[in-house]
Amino acid sequence: MNYYVMKNNQRINLLDIPTVNFESLRAQLIATNLRPIAFFGSDWGENIKLFVALADDEKGEILVTSSLIHKSIKEYESITKENSQYHMFEREFYEQFGIKPLNHPWLKPVRKNQDDYEFFEMQGAETHQVAVGPIHAGVIEPGHFRFNCQGEKVYNLEIMLGYQHRGVEDLMVKNPSNQLVESICGDSVIAYSSAYSQLIEALSETKITPRAEIIRRIALEMERIAIHIGDMGAILGDIAYLMGKETYAVTRTLVINTMLEVSGSRFIRGLTTVGGVNFDISADMSEKIISTLDYVKKTVDKMTNAALNSPTVISRLEKTGNISFESAQELNMVGLMARSCGLNIDSRFDFEDVYYKGIERKAFRATNDAYSRFRIRYKEVKDSIKIVKKLLEKLNKLGNQALITTPNCLVQNSFALSIVEGWRGEVVHIATTDESGKISRYKIKDPSFNNWWGLSIAVRNNGISDFPLCNKGFDLSYCGFDL
Amino acid sequence: MFETLKMKLWQKKQYIKDIKNAPMREQFRGLPKLTNSICNGCEQCIKACPNNAISINPLKIDMAKCTLCGACKNFCVGAINFTNFYKLAADKPEKLIVTEEITPELYYQRAIEVRKEIYSIFNRSIKFRQVSAGGCNGCEMELNACGNANFDMGRFGIDFVASPRHADGIVITGPITKNMAYALEDCYKSTPDPKVVILCGTCAISGGVFKDSLELNREFLDKYKIDLYIPGCPVHPLTFINAILDFVRKK
Incomplete structure (x- = not known):
């Protein structure tokens, strides 16, 4: 196997990445059982350089390799045909560079305008189509859903995205900033800004203080707690259990308002910066966080207990929107949704992180349905509360340290990769620099990029009225996907 | 059922009584x-x-x-x-x-100047259709929060409705991407007259951090009159609710 083995948040020289012949790369990718986390092109003079990164979750390593494709070559034999995990990646690569994967099962556009696109159609008695979006009934982001149904039952759901495309990857090359990164996906502010900051710190070989590192992780866990609680409420709202909806919404407010007191923004904007963090968490503040979390835990415990003892709630959640372990693996699902299907992927623990050392990784008994998606959020809220408390303890022992370290210049001709486990799953940021030390390519992979396809599998053979429930259980990002 | 009702007692009253003078951290x-x-x-x-x-x-x-x-x-x-x-x-x-x-x-x-026609047409109750045209979900989550038990915007007669046909105006978030430009205009045209247009969030007002993007199409803003600008990144629920209350006030 011809790979360069690297760690998370590490800088390597571009020259160290082996460049292999495309045919042998293809054979390697089909043979391996490691999951892809990146598969993207970069303009390389007369060629297009294809970078591939695979994650070895057991060893905590990332395997990187590349291949040069001359610009005159316009097609290649698709990998998806043999290994379905590359399905989305190949579609994206085709859209960005126009090199066609032959025999790709479904070469639908990813983000570009799809006005002329012809949807799947189903014919027969009692079949009908339901078109929803791009503007939805609720206050959410735009996306188009096309259901093919027979009666109430969904046979196929086709999802069309791209409405949110803002050309973020180009903007990140032209004028990268923490403010821009925070607005790529506004519900995962800390996940995105940490990934970007860690990436730039790796590329510039800047070492930030442990205090700043711990504060970033506390913020990351607080973000997870807040959004998970909000989502638990939203799931219950979609089955019209309004007591649950309102209670969780109000409890979420407590968490985000605590973070407002730290960073001046309810979604923790402005906290992270390249080189560290802008705000400190004092001893008083950490006591306040702990007492808030104690109250939050009490309320969430009581509310979850009440909800899950209610037969009306259970009957709607159980066995709705099933997605099997095998499907999840085939679709390359990641993060929260993968864990709710029994795949044990969590980049906080898979890749070495000294600040998560000594924190127990708890198992989850997955049932693969909406019930599982509700329970895993409850479990992760409880886990994250414990993690925040442990991190605060570590923080208070540290004593005074600088919050910001001035970053150095970026090292030329480098490649770096940063993975952060946001609340949805792994947020992957990759950048390469050119000979003048400027960013030449910036690639982002949101967990939603993997998981949207899972949603359309999950709603198959369910009643169409259960779609909101499935959708909220997944709660995927439109803008993280569209970039 | 009793467990659920007990939660009501545990929660007590959550709403902010005086939203116009609500304290801010x-x-x-x-x-x-x-x-x-x-x-x-x-x-x-x-x-x-x-x-x-x-x-x-x-x-x-x-x-x-x-x-x-x-x-x-x-x-x-x-x-x-x-x-x-x-x-x-x-x-x-x-x-x-x-x-x-x-x-x-x-x-x-x-x-915000008092506009008599706004009061006489809408009589303080105003319903919006929200269009996210490239919004990052920050403003969207805050607009959803406006309706929760803390802020409870519904008690003032302000709501988000599911269809533009039921709306008195549209609230735009996000920098308006090319791919959403058509849908946004469609939504505007589907809203019955008289209608108002509100830009919510820095991205909507000026393009914000995405102002240099080549994937935006902000022609909509030149074509139609904008009635209210609500800055913020994201807009705080109190900012939004107070803005609307001032916008529809009598004097």
């Missing part, structure tokens, strides 16, 4: 406070601002571009500060420019 970054005499002209703030919202001699911050990130303050010698004043909305873009003379009271006083 002092750490919140709201309206900037500028002091020209301290400014030494080092231009660090201009370099730190990714949105070109700041100009010096004299110091000025354009709230249409400011994302309230606080980066300028971190580099400043003390001339730029942020108050926790959250009533940031205005009915004209010129009114969003903050200079030294502008105190929170002055800013608020001139921000």
